[in-house]
Amino acid sequence: QKEVEQDPGPLSVPEGAIVSLNCTYSNSAFQYFMWYRQYSRKGPELLMYTYSSGNKEDGRFTAQVDKSSKYISLFIRDSQPSDSATYLCAMSVPPDTGNQFYFGTGTSLTVIP
Amino acid sequence: NAGVTQTPKFQVLKTGQSMTLQCAQDMNHEYMSWYRQDPGMGLRLIHYSVGAGITDQGEVPNGYNVSRSTTEDFPLRLLSAAPSQTSVYFCASSSERAELRGANVLTFGAGSRLTVL
Numbered sequence: 001q002k003e004v005e006q007d008p009g010p011l012s013v014p015e016g017a018i019v020s021l022n023c024t025y026s027n028s029a030f031q032y033f034m035w036y037r038q039y040s041r042k043g044p045e046l047l048m049y050t051y052s053s054g055n056k057e058d059g060r061f062t063a064q065v066d067k068s069s070k071y072i073s074l075f076i077r078d079s080q081p082s083d084s085a086t087y088l089c090a091m092s093v094p095p096d097t098g099n100q101f102y103f104g105t106g107t108s109l110t111v112i113p
Numbered sequence: 114n115a116g117v118t119q120t121p122k123f124q125v126l127k128t129g130q131s132m133t134l135q136c137a138q139d140m141n142h143e144y145m146s147w148y149r150q151d152p153g154m155g156l157r158l159i160h161y162s163v164g165a166g167i168t169d170q171g172e173v174p175n176g177y178n179v180s181r182s183t184t185e186d187f188p189l190r191l192l193s194a195a196p197s198q199t200s201v202y203f204c205a206s207s208s209e210r211a212e213l214r215g216a217n218v219l220t221f222g223a224g225s226r227l228t229v230l
Contacts, residue, residue: 043221
């Protein structure tokens with residue numbers, strides 16, 4: 001079983017839709033949860049970051065972490081064609097216990113105008 | 114700030130050839146790493162370094178060598194290229210971010226696309 005599981009999609013939605021992207025994980029030691037966005041032929045870039053459980057909102061993006069269920073989500077409201085990209089979830093343990101990052105395989109999203 | 118710079122962006126090799134992918138960062142990050150990204154496999158860690166003179170293996174180290182003589186540079190060497198090493202390679206660096214409760218957050222380069230024939 002992989003440490004992090006992510007539905008690869010692809011996901012295709014009309015402009016203005018609400019998008020939900022999800023990852024599950026198995027390691028209860030994960031404390032830091034990140035979402036990276038990767039445009040075609042580019043490197044991943046940090047989109048959202050959450051520490052431990054809870055929600056974090058940044059504009060049209062909301063990241064949720066449910067540690068009891070080992071489940072994280074990224075919601076995109078009022079999706080735009082510019083949101084078309086691959087979204088990677090990532091997790092890590094506290095820095096003093098290691099410096100490893102664990103990535104999902106990525107979900108490809110296309111927002112149709 | 115340039116961030117993380119990778120060269121070359123594209124490379125075609127023949128089986129058995131060797132080459133070095135270059136990575137440089139100007140953020141004074143202690144931690145640097147190399148990943149490969151393949152369809153359906155996500156990002157897989159090849160090698161990483163927690164500081165100059167210190168390197169360690171990741172998930173898929175076979176066929177690759179690294180060294181870290183300076184904080185800024187972390188080259189990845191392919192010793193004898195094989196078609197299975199056809200991939201997109203990403204270099205990334207990180208440091209603890211106080212504004213993120215001490216978390217390490219990776220900053221990636223733009224990638225190097227390698228094809229081995």
